[in-house]
Amino acid sequence: MGSMRMTFLLYRAAVRGEMQYRLNFVMLLALGLVYQGSGIAFVWTVLRTFDTIAGWNFGELAFLYSLRLMAHAVWVVPFHQLVSMDTTIREGRFDRYLVRPLNPFLQIITSRFRMNVIGDVMAAVILFTIAVNLVDIDFSPLSVAYLVLAVVGGALAEGAAAVVVSSLSFRSVQTWAASQLVDNIYLMFGSYPTRVFGGALTWGLTWVLPVAVVAYIPSSVLLDKTDSLHLSAPAAVAAPLIGVLWFGAAYKWWRVRMRGYQSVGA
Amino acid sequence: MPTLIRAEGLTKYYRRPRRYEGAFGGLRTLITRQYDEVRAVDGVDFTVSDGELVGYLGPNGAGKSTTIKMMTGVLVPTGGLIEVDGTAPWRDREKNAMHIGVVFGQRSQLWWDLPLVDSFTLLGKMYRMSEADYRRRLDGFIDLLDLGPFLDRPVRQLSLGQRMRGDLAAAMLHEPSILYLDEPTIGLDAVARDRMRDFIAEMNRESGTTIVLTTHDLVDVEALCNRVVFIDKGRVLYDGSVVDLKATYAPHRTLVVQLASGFTAARAAELLGPEVPGDVIADEGPTLRIRFEANRISAQEIISAVTSRCPVTDLSLVEPELEDVMRTLYGNRTIAV
CATH class of the missing domain: 3.30.70.2190 (Alpha-Beta Plaits)
Known part of the structure; x- marks a missing residue:
């Protein structure tokens, strides 16, 4: 796979480029940790106040929250540059990607590496390690495999939304606010048992925007709580696949939109 | 000489969603069905033969860059035909990309924060060059463009002249059969311009590279091009030799x-x-x-x-x-x- 190797080389170059600015590197790392850490501290406080939320105890909620963070980290490390695709287009750099013999999507995501995402990863790993010790999960090979699948599916579910948002910049629209919105929707609605938001919203967060499939549904499966879900147990088990399908469709859509790219200048 | 590039009735209309100002302006822009249409290229015909060095001229906004972008596969034409080496660049974008080199004078393709040589390494891999080919080509350019003194310096620390030399080498590294140069001498001092011109002429003469050049500098054109295509408002006004152009119009x-x-x-x-x-x-x-x-x-x-x-x-x-x-x-x- 030539493209895969090339993608790896470009990521490595991006990281090396970023390392040139050492102070910035350290600051961004700290920023990432503080940002995610403050989120966790907030949740900690909220969770400490209640014994259970929608039938989920403290440990289970922490597990759900950390699973969301894991999926987010797996999405954000390779793909975060999509967020600045509108800038890439506005500054005319996208033209260059189109005259090279490599998929422009891969060139976009490897164009820079922002070190604050390492903070996201560290926060996710730390909280997940703590949360796993608070819940009672039997880690059989099957459930570990499912966990991995769930994290990847969740990452792709969030990624799908970001890919669709980034495709709007082909229409020369600034998408920074929209991508922040998506980010926040996943953070706000994806980190808790979706059921607490009511029936209509739960339905929407499952079938319109794939938010519940990121962490709520998979952690229900892993914690054996599927009987209180809004969908059947087999459907819940298949939830990670929804993320995969969404991402596939979103990427197709992105390619179609790319045909309409009009460049800048005249 | 066989025809390498062929444009027939080539047309590009830009359709831009109408922009709205004020509160929720961005949202209205996003969902509007109203478009503003700009005819950037409006039925252009020309051919470029293998080994030619053609100047593509015109005032700002004449449609030069748009035409280049259609030839390179960046833009999909609204109508007409564009064929490069027998294929439509926008349809077979990556295949076309393997055989062309592009220099956008105002935008570098080099990796800004890395030593210049790293950009070459990455491009050598991207164009799937063999180690031997890569070495041979790079050594040739180090000689020809005198890249040695700043090969290990981060691109952001290079002067414009040095950076442009780096960009030329980057565009030519994979031995493309066609080189597109979009205002390659813009902003360069006299010495750097001369050096750039010498290099372009040499690429055309020695390696037989077909070159399409846009510029606002008549000295570039006179030094390099035997033929010019002059466009304005998206249409071809003149296609012929530089000598005839000047005898006729100036x-x-x-x-x-x-x-x-x-x-x-x-x-x-x-x-x-x-x-x-x-x-x-x-x-x-x-x-x-x-x-x-x-x-x-x-x-x-x-x-x-x-x-x-x-x-x-x-x-x-x-x-x-x-x-x-x-x-x-x-x-x-x-x-x-």
Whole structure:
């Protein structure tokens, strides 16, 4: 796979480029940790106040929250540059990607590496390690495999939304606010048992925007709580696949939109 | 020579969603069905043969860059035909990309924060060059463009001239059969420009690389191109040799005469009278300008006519510039339409 190797080389170059600015590197790392850490501290406080939320105890909620963070980290490390695709287009750099013999999507995501995402990863790993010790999960090979699948599916579910948002910049629209919105929707609605938001919203967060499939549904499966879900147990088990399908469709859509790219200048 | 690039009735209309200002303007822009249409390229025909070096000229906004972007596969044409080496660049984008090199003068393709050589390494891999080919080509460019002194310096620390040399090498590394240069000399000093021109000429002559060049600098064109295509408002106005272009649209040269002290231009004009074919423009003071048609009278005749009648301290000859050609071309177009 030539493209895969090339993608790896470009990521490595991006990281090396970023390392040139050492102070910035350290600051961004700290920023990432503080940002995610403050989120966790907030949740900690909220969770400490209640014994259970929608039938989920403290440990289970922490597990759900950390699973969301894991999926987010797996999405954000390779793909975060999509967020600045509108800038890439506005500054005319996208033209260059189109005259090279490599998929422009891969060139976009490897164009820079922002070190604050390492903070996201560290926060996710730390909280997940703590949360796993608070819940009672039997880690059989099957459930570990499912966990991995769930994290990847969740990452792709969030990624799908970001890919669709980034495709709007082909229409020369600034998408920074929209991508922040998506980010926040996943953070706000994806980190808790979706059921607490009511029936209509739960339905929407499952079938319109794939938010519940990121962490709520998979952690229900892993914690054996599927009987209180809004969908059947087999459907819940298949939830990670929804993320995969969404991402596939979103990427197709992105390619179609790319045909309409009009460049800048005249 | 076989045809390498063919454009027939090539057209590009930009459709931009109408922009709205004020509160929720962004949202309205996003969902609007109203479009503003701009005809950037409006039915362009031309061909470029293998091994040619063609200047693609026109004022700002004439549609030059848009045409280049369609030739390189960046833009999908609205209509007409564009074919490069037998394929439509926008349909077989990556295949086309393997055989072309592109330099956008105002935008570098080099990795900003990394040593220059790293950009070459990455591109060598991206174009799937063998280690031996890569080494041979890179060594050649290090010699030819004198890249050695700054090969290990981060690109952001290079001067514009150095960066452009790096960009040229980057565009030519994979031995493309066609090189597109979009204003490659913009912003460069005289020495850097010369060096750039020498390199471009050499690539065309020695390696037989077909080159399409856009520029606003007539010196570039005269030094490099045997043929120019001139466009304005998305249409071809002229397609032919540079010599014919200038003879047709800017036939005038100007002789600038510095007279000896005490001798005014007005007096010189009087002395010359109607014998000198050409417009005599007498400034205040000792400078006299004579504008004449180069194909009616030789510079030699005019100079001897002047020096035989007036005391002269200095002479210089001003050649027509691209601006003159442009002005004439616009003038004709307005009349033609």
